[in-house]
Amino acid sequence: MSKGVELKNPNLKNMSSDYLYHLTINVANTVDASDIQQQFGDVKVVCMGGTSSRMRDLALYLRNVLGNSDTSEPIDLAAGGHRYALFKEGPVLLASHGVGSSTASVVLHELLKLLKYAKCQDPVIIRIGTCGGVGVAPGTVVVTKNAFNGYLRNEHEIPILGKRVVRPAYFPEQVIQDILKHGNRSEDGFDTIIANTMSTDCFYEGQGRIDGAVCEYDDAAKLEFLKECHKLGIRNIEMEATMLSSLTLQAGVKAADICVTIVNRLNGDQVEITPETKKAFEQRPFLIVGRYIQGLFGK
Ligand SMILES: O=P(O)(O)O[C@@H]1C[C@H](O)[C@@H](CO)O1
């Protein structure tokens, strides 16, 4: 049975209106948000990714998948906020989130509230990103199972009211399997795997790179750390998985994180693939998620 989004925030019911500031969406009447329901009530899937251009490309890609013949430029519904991009393609909402958990969590809070006010039924949120690989060939697509933080703990740690709050960080098995079954076709030419992900707050030192502006360890220490990651079943490193998994678990909304590796960190730190190859790699999660979405809507 499908269900709406019930958020764990008792304060929301005392708010007669709610301005989703970064999305520039005003929910003028939270009790009767029929305008919001009319515009967003059909949303079943929310795709998120770092950049607005990737989300625009994905919107156009999904247009085909959904059998929509529209050729107009996707409209950025959050353009007025100058922070994030928000597109809607039929029952799919697409939002950019910037780099890292702090920027991604801001837009995720607002998206979750939007799903609630719009009375969306049983939505799923999917991050479609890039990442560093740990012992896998560049171009491999990784669907995250457990998300580890930079302390190599399978949890999301966040300071709230001056206290350290620790929350679980994993993605629901059923969603992982539903996505994975659309990967590894003989024609794909790349592997799609399920693995654990390390999610850090820093691209450089936090991910054990030795090429940042500051570095107080050597290559041997870096490799030891990456091998420890590998032993924990970590095959990719990005910057949002712990936050995304923990916040969606708290909100009771299904989610997944599917990222393509653009460097094998056991071989180096620099991302050296050409922009063309990067663009081609970014299409790989599109393909898998496109098939998943096609499966959902039976087209
Ligand atoms: O979805 P993207 O490719 O933006 O995500 C990864 C993780 C960080 O946000 C960023 C670092 O370059 O790329």
Ligand SMILES: O=c1cc[nH]c(=O)[nH]1
């Ligand atoms: O190495 C990488 C590549 C992409 N994104 C990351 O966070 N790390």
